[in-house]
Amino acid sequence: MFEALQKKRFKGSYRTVCLFIQEWRESKQETEAPVDQNMTRLSHPPGEAQLDFGQMEAVRNGELVDIHTLILSLPFSNSFTAIPLPRENTECLLHGLQEIFKQFDFVPRSIRIDNMRPAVAKARGNGSEMVFTDEFIKFANFYGFTPIACNPRSGNEKGNVENKVGYVRYNFMTPAPVIDDLEHLGRILARKSEEDRERLHYQKEVPIRELLDEEKKHCLALPETDYPVFREEEAKVNKYGEITLDKEKVYVPRGANFAKLHVVKYWDRFKDVSPFGEILLEDHRPYMGKTRKIPxxxxxxxxxxxxxxxxxxxxxxxxxxxxxxxxxxxxxxxxxxxxxxxxxxxxxxxxxxxxxxxxxxxxxxxxxxxxxxxxxxxxxxxxxxxxxxxxxx
Known part of the structure; x- marks a missing residue:
């Protein structure tokens, strides 16, 4: 506003504009009906979880790298765990949730998420109802939990996990830890999350570990087998035998013999399969930052x-x-x-x-x-x- 006024040859200072706006807001509030500014205290039953991604930094090979950390918190016990991942795609999300369930040794009854792209396909109608992706619905049905979406632009509905993202960033990832790879960082975060459960709950004055043991009784048991996390897509092959994977060109032996290939994507690796079912190439995904063999x-x-x-x-x-x-x-x-x-x-x-x-x-x-x-x-x-x-x- 100040810059727009200056273009109209306004002679006042920036502070003058700020004071005017403050006075205008106060006078407007006096003429309107008073609004209750009090917040509503929410209660969280055991077995209810909240999920979110947080971007953090670590040092690998002498360079800063971005780490996408998936964090699941349990507001009842105030416990949480964090899984470092290379990307925020569907395969990484589902793999991260599997690892979280294994660390807790149970499955929450419900998981509240925001409008994250790997899990939410679109907002229906005026945006008040979210439509989950087919992959996420199948995953939820397999493990038995109920996915709950926050309202649009309502991050406060999962405030517990929002706070945990900052807690992990400033307590576990500051200064940026020196790591060998994501597996190394995963072990560090798992150990720190385990140690954090020894402290007292901020309200209940009971160790978080005891509350977590009580919460486990209200949650679901892990299934005997893991859900197979992968996606299958078609990829066009150029005349040089290359496909585009994770925005990079990947050479596929004898790939130019086919117009299209089936690409099976896991969170950390992939397979290129011919139309006849022959595996032409199996390797790490490019974003893993690992060396890949040249055929x-x-x-x-x-x-x-x-x-x-x-x-x-x-x-x-x-x-x-x-x-x-x-x-x-x-x-x-x-x-x-x-x-x-x-x-x-x-x-x-x-x-x-x-x-x-x-x-x-x-x-x-x-x-x-x-x-x-x-x-x-x-x-x-x-x-x-x-x-x-x-x-x-």
């Missing part, structure tokens, strides 16, 4: 049919230098033989082992004539020598 056997096998593409293949720069130089020859027939030799070695050795033991492994290769494809034909060099007497011997 060298399939890549080099495809290059045998098109040896000219070796020089411009984007995978060449990832090969050990001695292997890369070994394939960088102008003779395409010889290049094919060397590719076949490497493919054969990959049945028993990794590409790094081949690079490290290259000269020890060389004699294992031979073509039909019994010669090694890396063997030097010295007669070609002799023909370039001068024919003087000094080289006659």
């Amino acid at each position: 060298w056997k399939e890549i080099l096998t495809s290059l045998i049919r098109k040896p000219r593409a070796v020089d411009n293949s984007r995978h060449m720069e990832y090969l050990p230098q001695n292997v890369r130089e070994y394939l960088s020859i102008p003779d395409f027939r010889l290049r094919k033989e060397r590719l076949r030799w490497l493919v054969g070695l990959l049945s028993h050795h990794s590409i790094q082992e081949i690079g490290d033991q290259f000269y020890e492994l060389e004699p294992m290769c031979s073509d039909d004539s019994g010669s090694h494809p890396y063997e030097v034909d010295w007669s070609k060099y002799d023909s370039l020598q001068s024919t003087g007497k000094e080289v006659g011997a």
